[in-house]
Amino acid sequence: MASSSESFCFAAVGDVHGRMNRMVSFLQSWSKRARRDLAFVLQVGDFEPHRDEADLATMSAPARHKHLGDFADYHQKRRHFPWPVYFIGGNHEPHGYLDTHPRGFQLTENCHYLGRVGVIDLRGLCVMGVSGIHDEASFQKPHPPLSLLGTISNKAFTYFHEEDIERAMSFGRADVLVVHDWPSGIIADEDREVLAQQRRSPDADAVGNEYARLLAEALHPKLVLCGHLHKSYRGALIHASGADSQVCCLASVEQGPEAFAVFQVSPLGIQEITHLGTQESP
Template sequence: MPTDSQEVVFAAVGDVHGHMNRMVDHLRHQAEVLRRPFDFILQVGDFEPHRDEADLATMSAPAKYRQLGDFAAYHQARRRFPWPLYFIGGNHEPYGYLDTHPEGFELVRHCHYLGRVGVVDLHGLRVVGLSGIYQEESFRVQRPPLSALGSVSTKAFTYFNERDVEQALELGRADVLLVHDWPSGIIAPEDSAGFQGKRRSPNADTVGNEYARLLVDALQPKLVLCGHMHRSYRGSVHHASGRTTQVRCLASVEQGLDAFGLFHFRGDACSETLLDR
């Protein structure tokens, strides 16, 4: 944790879907309003860092959503990320590229993939990430090797499995946890009507997955960040230990400022600042 005299300020970003330019423009504006640079950026999956059409072909998505996006300009050093950015994988990623380094790697300067399961210390904050989404049929089986691309569905690469969750649990603790899909059981009763019949939520009880929630309960982070559902939501989880976890769900960059969050850590305290609109 940062000391009481040290403040860490970072931004969180929801699903980017290849719109890196739009993301950077929004963040530049918020940094100007803040009058200080961000210490780093955290991103919760569906980043879509496609270098070329070959990468795009390894992403699982309907044809109408297969867009090359902005990342090629960053990979070719025609544009740059102004601050260090750390992202996890979602269910729409070029896993043919990312799984060449399942432990995580730096794609270009200031752009880091945390891997299938990753942990990084950022200014005294321990950030843990789990890539992918949950599917019951895939949870207890091994992911196909990259050599199977072309002979198995690209969807097979989008799921986390039991070993991934075990590895995340072995990390012991986190200050910030990144998951793509929401943890289950975070929707307050008074908010449940707003999830009835919505995207990926026939009702509030079906939102999220139990394994993301297991990580929240085990690692007891101060803050959980997630995306996937393309909507903004704030919740909390109260633990028997007396600790409380803030859960911040972020919309997609195409939806505007609901895709962004601005967070301050000082000592053991975490707070969110409302963004300038």
């Protein structure tokens, strides 16, 4: 992390699922209440930036969960994001749109997709994003070409692949790592019973994936951000060097404050100043 006397705050947001208005409203309310400005927002996937029904048709999801959402208003500039938003892809995204720019792009003012793998410097903070979820059967295969969209399952476009992990590891370091699914092995013994039978995870050992953990162990980020399970949790990965990576798992925006966290960056490091939507301590 670049040394600087500058201190600033940024927000992390869990799965949005097209509810951009709710995300913006919550963060604006927090900023006004806390009298703090946000430098930028990092979002952990399942953002769902659907411009229209054609985009929505390229998302992998049951029909009952396919909703156009709020993004069209931002794309058509009827509304705007008050701060730069940087997001990765989850397993519910319009890949017919996002995969036209797999290295990332600006969708509209203050809204940036980090790509399948993306690294960006934000005020001296090195932020890496890796899109997608793990599927062992697909992992060593190449990404399907966009030309196959509509002839194969949309789900085939939702996975990260070996080439993505290798590319991410080649960067060598990151201050913040943004992934969709949790790193495996972060659940403390005392939390195992509470985390059992969570969404998509029959037991605590099944939570997360080994490649998100591998990236954290290789890159030694100060902070790992993730979502996917619609569950708020805080954990840590202790590295062989004795350093640690704090892990912030966020719920979905529709669940309320547990989908949000705010961090302060200072010469002392990265510190969470809100938890479960509460204001920072005086």
